Amino acid sequence: MKKNIYKTGFFGEFGGSFLPKELEKVVADLAKTYEKLKNDPAFQAELKHFYQVYANRPSLLYFAKNLTTKLGGPKIYLKREDLNHTGAHKINNVIGQGLLAKHMGKTKLIAETGAGQHGVATATIAAYLGMQCDIYMGARDIKNQKANVYRMKILGAKVIPVTQGQGTLKDAVDVALQSFLSDHQNTHYLLGSVVGPHPYPTMVRDFQKIIGQEIRSQLQEAENCLPTAVVACVGGGSNALGAMYEFIKDVSVQLVAVEPAGKGQKSGRHGLSLALGQSAILHGFKTLSLLTKTGEIAESYSAASGLDYPGVGPELSMLKSTGRLSLAAISDAEAVAAFVELARTEGIIPALESAHAIAYILKYAKKYKTSDVVVINLSGRGDKDVENIYENFLN
């Protein structure tokens, strides 16, 4: 059953597609369609158009003057993905896959969601494109994430509780895949990050790479230079790869992937998949993943639910293996401190996920020259986190 049938869709040893036969066929069809659309100028023009009129692109490249002054350099720029419609980079991907689904004649989008951010983004684009939408969500998560459940329902999506297993994200993925298989004629499974079987890692990266393309031209205009470093937090890796892809070939640009150290590396409660992961197959693809001593997929942890994933995108696994990626680890406590710091120096409340990337520069500013230019991808806004931070950390 777990046999790889692809030659393409690999990033070094990582990636590919390792699925039961019937699902293999469905994703292979998707790969074929995407390959065609990818090179279709009309599709690319449509994508650009919706980025502008719906997502509010280009997002600002904002010079964080106060933070720069306070740290004494380097020059810090924030790529403001938090200003996109729905408040994060996720809209870029759902626009792309929503249009793709329309082109394939699909009438329904399905997705799984943990904390609900990807569910809300998917429900948003479904509403906009006039498609049905089913969101699979663990029963436990539904209880803990009421606001996002309300958002999805207001947007017209059906939120389907998953009670099997532990009733969490992983179980929701299993049920969503089953439902995809049973109705793949009408349904598109909209994956939320650069993970999963081929073509998802390539496709989602293509829909997110606009972030780095804009950084290049905006920084050219502002500073007439390439960034010294591009810094981003890593859950599955879509905002990181989206910001970095454009600069992979510019070897002078340092690419910094910031992973969640959670309660600390020694505690075992973290999400350091790139730093500590081993090659394994999860959710139908090969990548670096946290494993238990007996070789099972381990549970990850981060206070930022968007970073709480035991694996990571296969292309990032490759970039780590080849030494192109620099890694950093930021704990919950450091991220919370950065969350408050950015709010109070710049008047910007970041998502707790993005606060990990901010924490990197607070911790390591001294590694850079004052003339260096560091671009931090501010993947999302922090509205969803304010109650948690205020109640649990500031009181």
Ligand SMILES: *Cc1c(COP(=O)(O)O)cnc(C)c1O
């Ligand atoms: C979902 C999310 C992330 C993590 O996902 P990636 O695919 O790693 O980008 C990071 N930041 C925000 C704001 C998110 O919503």
